[in-house]
Amino acid sequence: MTPHTLRAEWIKLRSLRSTWLVLAVSLGSILMAAGLALMANGMYDAAPASRRDAAQLTELEDVVIIVPQLCLGILGVLAAVKDIPASYLAVPRRWPVLAGKTAGIAAIGLIVGQAAMFGSALVTRLVVGDRFHLEPLADRVPLLVVSGLSVVVLGLLGLGLGTLLRSVAACVALLAGVLYVFPIISFNVPGVAGEWGRSVMIGGLPRLIVGADLTNTVYGTRLSASGAAAVLAAYAVVPVLAGVWALRRRDL
Amino acid sequence: MRAEWIKLRSTASTHYAVGTAALVLVLGVAWTLYVDSIWHERGLRSAAAAEEGFLPVVQLAVAVIGVLAATGEYATGLIRQTLTVTPRRSRLLLDKAAVVALTAFAVSAAVLLATASAARLVGDYPMAELDVAQLLAHALAATVLSLAGLGLGVVTRSTAGAVSGVVALLFVVPGIVNLLPTPWSTRIGAFLLPNLVPQAFLPERAGLEPLAAIGLLLLYAAVPLAAAWAVFTRRDV
Numbered sequence: 251m252t253p254h255t256l257r258a259e260w261i262k263l264r265s266l267r268s269t270w271l272v273l274a275v276s277l278g279s280i281l282m283a284a285g286l287a288l289m290a291n292g293m294y295d296a297a298p299a300s301r302r303d304a305a306q307l308t309e310l311e312d313v314v315i316i317v318p319q320l321c322l323g324i325l326g327v328l329a330a331v332k333d334i335p336a337s338y339l340a341v342p343r344r345w346p347v348l349a350g351k352t353a354g355i356a357a358i359g360l361i362v363g364q365a366a367m368f369g370s371a372l373v374t375r376l377v378v379g380d381r382f383h384l385e386p387l388a389d390r391v392p393l394l395v396v397s398g399l400s401v402v403v404l405g406l407l408g409l410g411l412g413t414l415l416r417s418v419a420a421c422v423a424l425l426a427g428v429l430y431v432f433p434i435i436s437f438n439v440p441g442v443a444g445e446w447g448r449s450v451m452i453g454g455l456p457r458l459i460v461g462a463d464l465t466n467t468v469y470g471t472r473l474s475a476s477g478a479a480a481v482l483a484a485y486a487v488v489p490v491l492a493g494v495w496a497l498r499r500r501d502l
Numbered sequence: 503m504r505a506e507w508i509k510l511r512s513t514a515s516t517h518y519a520v521g522t523a524a525l526v527l528v529l530g531v532a533w534t535l536y537v538d539s540i541w542h543e544r545g546l547r548s549a550a551a552a553e554e555g556f557l558p559v560v561q562l563a564v565a566v567i568g569v570l571a572a573t574g575e576y577a578t579g580l581i582r583q584t585l586t587v588t589p590r591r592s593r594l595l596l597d598k599a600a601v602v603a604l605t606a607f608a609v610s611a612a613v614l615l616a617t618a619s620a621a622r623l624v625g626d627y628p629m630a631e632l633d634v635a636q637l638l639a640h641a642l643a644a645t646v647l648s649l650a651g652l653g654l655g656v657v658t659r660s661t662a663g664a665v666s667g668v669v670a671l672l673f674v675v676p677g678i679v680n681l682l683p684t685p686w687s688t689r690i691g692a693f694l695l696p697n698l699v700p701q702a703f704l705p706e707r708a709g710l711e712p713l714a715a716i717g718l719l720l721l722y723a724a725v726p727l728a729a730a731w732a733v734f735t736r737r738d739v
Contacts, residue, residue: 268662286682293683313681316674324662419515419566419573422665430673431558438550441535441540 259329259350263358268328276321276362276401279314281371286310287377294381307382309390311370315397316429318366319404319452322359323425326408329355330493331418344497348413352490355405362400367394396456403452403486404429410489414496428452430486437468445470455482503597505588510601515570519559520625523563526556530617534625541627544637545592549646551629552621553614553637560613561644564606569664571602572655572730581739591735593654599649599727606648611641639699639716646723647672647695656734671695671722695722 263269268350290307297305329351371387371394378384407428411421429452436447447470448454454469458478464471473481510516530552534734538551575581588594614637622632647668676694680687691697692709698719702712710718 268660282678289686292682293686307683308681313678316677320666320669320674324666328662417515418661419570419665420518422662422669423562423566426562426665426669426673427559430669430677431562434558435555439554440537440546440549443536 255350256353259347259354263329263351263354266328266332269325269358272321272325272328273358273362275347276318276366277369279317279366280369280373282314282317283310284373284377287374290383291378302381305382307374307378307384309371309384310374311367311394311397314370315367315400317378318362318401319429322355322362322401322405323408323429324422325358326355326405326410327412327418327421327425330409330412331416331421342344345494348409348490348494348497351408351409355409358403359402359405360398364395366401367398378423385448392460393456393462396459400452400456400482403482406486407489410447410491410493413493414489424479433468446472447477449473450481452485455479503600504602506594506597509575510567510571510605513570513574515574516567516605519563519567519570523560523609526553526613527617527620528560529559531620533625534621534627538625538627546626546627551618552625553618554630554676557640558616558672560610561647561727562645562669564610565647565651565668565672566665567606567609568602568651569655569661569668571598572652573659573661573664576655576659576739577661585739591729595727595731595734599652602648602652603645605640606645607612610644611638614641633703636699636703639702643695643699643714643719646719649723650726653723653728653730656730657726693718695719698722 287307287310294302294305328489371390375387380450404425408421408425411424412418415421415424432447433451436444436451438444439447448468449458449470449472451469454464455465455470455473455478457464457467458471458473458481459475461475516520533552533555537546540546542550575584584594585591614632618632618637649717650671651664651668654667655661658664658667672695676696679690679694682690688709694702697717698710701709701715702719709715
């Protein structure tokens with residue numbers, strides 16, 4: 251990777267219209283959290299005082315995180331699929347181009363992921379005020395950071411898949427597969443296989459990594475914290491390496 | 503219409519999508535054998551039948567066929583030639599919709615029926631009885647999704663945008679609504695696409711009347727197609 255390819259990839263990425271759309275939708279997750287919190291407020295205030303103490307609110311950043319995850323995944327796919335022939339004429343050695351794209355997507359993912367997680371956690375707390383006894387923000391910092399990093403992972407997963415398969419439709423469908431279809435199937439499989447499936451789902455990994463309580467969730471607990479970190483990293487590293495491998499062997 | 507059929511049939515991505523859907527049959531048999539082994543070993547109260555577990559795979563694959571029927575031509579630029587040869591746009595859109603609908607229904611019905619029958623042939627564990635009408639309703643829902651994909655594809659002219667739209671309809675919105683506080687999750691949930699077929703067949707579950715559910719299901723195809731018609735007949739390409 252030279253400063254040239256890095257700069258070129260950065261300019262390409264930032265001048266795509268889809269990049270900005272994806273960023274806007276990603277950060278829209280903060281507004282979504284605010285809207286959901288307002289709705290929850292309405293219900294809380296309408297409930298009789300005796301039932302208010304028992305009222306609980308799901309952590310809204312866990313609900314909306316799927317939006318930046320999916321968005322970065324799509325951005326990664328688009329960055330890989332959209333401009334391949336011209337780039338490889340200009341930069342005949344291929345891995346620097348992919349390295350530049352990886353750096354760009356990782357940087358965007360890092361910023362968007364952290365912004366979306368901390369933004370929605372903060373906004374939720376501002377909107378609900380002292381209702382619902384939410385966990386203090388300070389206690390959730392490790393989980394918010396790691397959940398935000400899962401957005402980077404999705405971006406790189408999209409980039410790797412895009413490089414490997416070169417088809418937007420297949421890659422976006424696969425992203426939906428990883429984020430939704432695989433979990434749905436895992437929930438329905440009984441026995442050890444289902445337990446393992448529920449343990450390696452992206453949604454549960456951040457909680458496993460920071461050692462959060464998983465007793466009331468759908469996720470499995472087969473992995474240790476370091477094992478979960480390794481699996482989360484593998485979701486990003488394996489597809490990107492597979493992309494490098496494919497690029498070295500292929501015509502275009 | 504014949505032209506649209508040849509286009510759809512000869513595109514590699516259609517083959518991949520149909521292949522993915524067909525893979526469900528293989529996965530379904532593997533699933534059934536696995537669940538069976540657990541059932542024989544230590545018993546199970548109940549477990550989902552294979553066709554139920556892999557339904558989202560079929561839905562997604564068929565939806566992608568619909569999207570690509572529209573955006574595939576935009577991506578290659580061949581839509582210009584198509585429009586030169588077939589300048590009547592309402593007719594073109596209608597033919598595309600017909601071909602997509604027939605293909606989507608045939609593929610999803612065949613895969614679901616085959617998987618369900620294979621599961622019951624291979625497996626001994628207790629699963630819900632084979633209900634052909636319900637499976638056909640699921641195939642209808644997959645067809646609706648495919649047509650919604652076609653409509654979104656024409657409107658956005660972007661594969662990524664349209665596939666994301668379908669994914670939002672199928673997974674993202676229901677996922678978020680599911681996590682809303684209780685009266686809202688069921689109230690709004692009743693109107694969401696994945697919940698319509700179950701409501702049509704399990705009327706005892708509070709929600710929409712069966713006919714209303716099917717009607718709403720058809721709206722999920724009609725609205726994106728109407729939007730597609732509105733922009734397609736007014737736009738340059």
